[in-house]
Amino acid sequence: YRVLRLVLGDQLTMQHQWFSSPSDEVLYVMMEVRTETDYVWHHIQKACAFFAAMERFAQELVAAGHHVLYLALDNPLNLHSFASNCSRLISHYNITRFEYQLPDEYRLDKALKTFCSNLDIAWESYNTAHFYTSRGEASEFFGSRKGMVMESFYRHMRKKHGILVSGGVPVGDQWNFDQDNRKKLPRGHRPPPPLHFDNDVTSQYARIIAADVKTIGTINPANFPWPLDRTQALELLRHFTDYCLPLFGTFQDAMHTGEYSLYHSRLSFCMNTKMLSPREVIDAALFSWQESGGGIALNQLEGFIRQILGWREYMRGIYWMKMPGMEKMNYFGNDRKLPEWYWTGNTRMKCMKECINQSLGHSYAHHIQRLMVTGNFALIAGIEPSEVDFWYLGIYIDAIEWVELPNTRGMSQFADGGLTASKPYAASANYINKMSNYCSGCHYNYKARTGDAACPFNSLYWDFFDRNRSKLKDNPRIAMVYRLWDRMAQQERAAILTRAQECLDTIDNL
Ligand code: FAD
Numbered sequence: 001y002r003v004l005r006l007v008l009g010d011q012l013t014m015q016h017q018w019f020s021s022p023s024d025e026v027l028y029v030m031m032e033v034r035t036e037t038d039y040v041w042h043h044i045q046k047a048c049a050f051f052a053a054m055e056r057f058a059q060e061l062v063a064a065g066h067h068v069l070y071l072a073l074d075n076p077l078n079l080h081s082f083a084s085n086c087s088r089l090i091s092h093y094n095i096t097r098f099e100y101q102l103p104d105e106y107r108l109d110k111a112l113k114t115f116c117s118n119l120d121i122a123w124e125s126y127n128t129a130h131f132y133t134s135r136g137e138a139s140e141f142f143g144s145r146k147g148m149v150m151e152s153f154y155r156h157m158r159k160k161h162g163i164l165v166s167g168g169v170p171v172g173d174q175w176n177f178d179q180d181n182r183k184k185l186p187r188g189h190r191p192p193p194p195l196h197f198d199n200d201v202t203s204q205y206a207r208i209i210a211a212d213v214k215t216i217g218t219i220n221p222a223n224f225p226w227p228l229d230r231t232q233a234l235e236l237l238r239h240f241t242d243y244c245l246p247l248f249g250t251f252q253d254a255m256h257t258g259e260y261s262l263y264h265s266r267l268s269f270c271m272n273t274k275m276l277s278p279r280e281v282i283d284a285a286l287f288s289w290q291e292s293g294g295g296i297a298l299n300q301l302e303g304f305i306r307q308i309l310g311w312r313e314y315m316r317g318i319y320w321m322k323m324p325g326m327e328k329m330n331y332f333g334n335d336r337k338l339p340e341w342y343w344t345g346n347t348r349m350k351c352m353k354e355c356i357n358q359s360l361g362h363s364y365a366h367h368i369q370r371l372m373v374t375g376n377f378a379l380i381a382g383i384e385p386s387e388v389d390f391w392y393l394g395i396y397i398d399a400i401e402w403v404e405l406p407n408t409r410g411m412s413q414f415a416d417g418g419l420t421a422s423k424p425y426a427a428s429a430n431y432i433n434k435m436s437n438y439c440s441g442c443h444y445n446y447k448a449r450t451g452d453a454a455c456p457f458n459s460l461y462w463d464f465f466d467r468n469r470s471k472l473k474d475n476p477r478i479a480m481v482y483r484l485w486d487r488m489a490q491q492e493r494a495a496i497l498t499r500a501q502e503c504l505d506t507i508d509n510l
Helices: 044-063 082-092 106-117 137-143 150-161 202-210 230-247 268-272 278-291 298-322 350-362 367-381 385-395 401-412 429-435 456-467 476-487 490-505
Strands: 003-006 026-031 067-071 097-101 122-126
Touching (some): 230 298, 367 429
Parallel strands (some): 003 026
């Protein structure tokens, strides 16, 4: 071989220019390394899904005539970092050129740049051609503007890519249909069951366990539900457009006991590993909407497109704009430890128990569960953002830093001081009760703010705003909150703050 090409675990696409024709001069290398398994406590389903999908992709490459070296976790020749494995292969095969696709994470970007700067052979990095935007595009777009509001970026993307736009005007004469969306699941309404595959990941599971990798969550490796190759990813996409898209927008913020994904697509793992491109997901949704002849309403489609064309690309842009500083941001100066029950689900708050147990069981929670339940609690309780990041970066099947960090530290924890979110996503039990059935049968009373039985969200909500007044008081979007607080009787306010302090003092036992 003359050329060594590194394929990372989230670069599983045959659509890249590299693979247009096989060459006997090129050796592709894929590897399962301890630097990747150990930087956080990954969910066992996430670790197995990545390894199994990587192996299937390697097999696909071989079937297409490419030469692939797959270094599994238990391979005695595996040196357990990208740099040391690549160095060994370069000298072993007398390689004269090293190539890689640009990683999406800052950590790997830096590691590979350092590696290449020390090479005494030629090297080249390639774009992945996966996203709608380049790394710096959002930064350029916002460069001359005041704020960095997602909505303006999203409208720009709609126009630039001609998606649901006709003659510069949005189809349906509106950019946003949020007022039609965000309904609670009606009593007795059953969403379509999620599509589960019957995959076998016992060999990947055995390797991870034998290597004593620290993981979290549960798995049934002989009956593994997540898609692991392109064929399955396309099946999941089809399942989404057939069964979930028709009510995606309506119920995108709903939460319901026992229904872990409702009308959500569960496509984030497929897109984040690049088994599916965001373009083909949006095209498939557009196609289904057109074919439905009015059967699928515009608000359902627009709500879905906004997530991918808007939020996903926006988060990528913010990440590259703000790294490496972003991983240290802590606007409120929070320093509390994450309660132990985030790792076990062992809490009496039913909403937290549901969302955490579901995450430990499925390695998945949908956006509102992440933002308005687990994230909301961490925000109002003042948890140190690194503790929160560590949890989110490990537990979800789709967690990769470029998308986890701006969502967690930025959007959910407001640790960036309002760069990604124009106001903190803090809410009391009232919101959770409005959007879910979690509050019924809870140990705590969702209506009460004070006293032992009061839902901790209620006092912590006010305590959060009171505690952070100097940092938030000038935000016009929350002026109303402070007006309400100031109008409350002095005694009531004191009782709320007392209850909040009690909750914080006994946080591990809530
Ligand atoms: P759907 O609801 O079906 O949405 C379709 C697609 O839109 C998703 O697959 C995803 O690619 C994209 N999308 C939707 N919202 C966002 C968003 N806010 N940012 C980026 N893309 C979005 N997403 C990740 O992919 N990885 C993460 O590590 C991650 N961490 C998060 C942490 C927190 C605290 C929060 C609040 C959100 C996080 N998200 C993350 C965003 C979002 O919650 C997930 O993308 C979504 O829940 C995945 O489920 P789905 O595929 O069923 O999404």
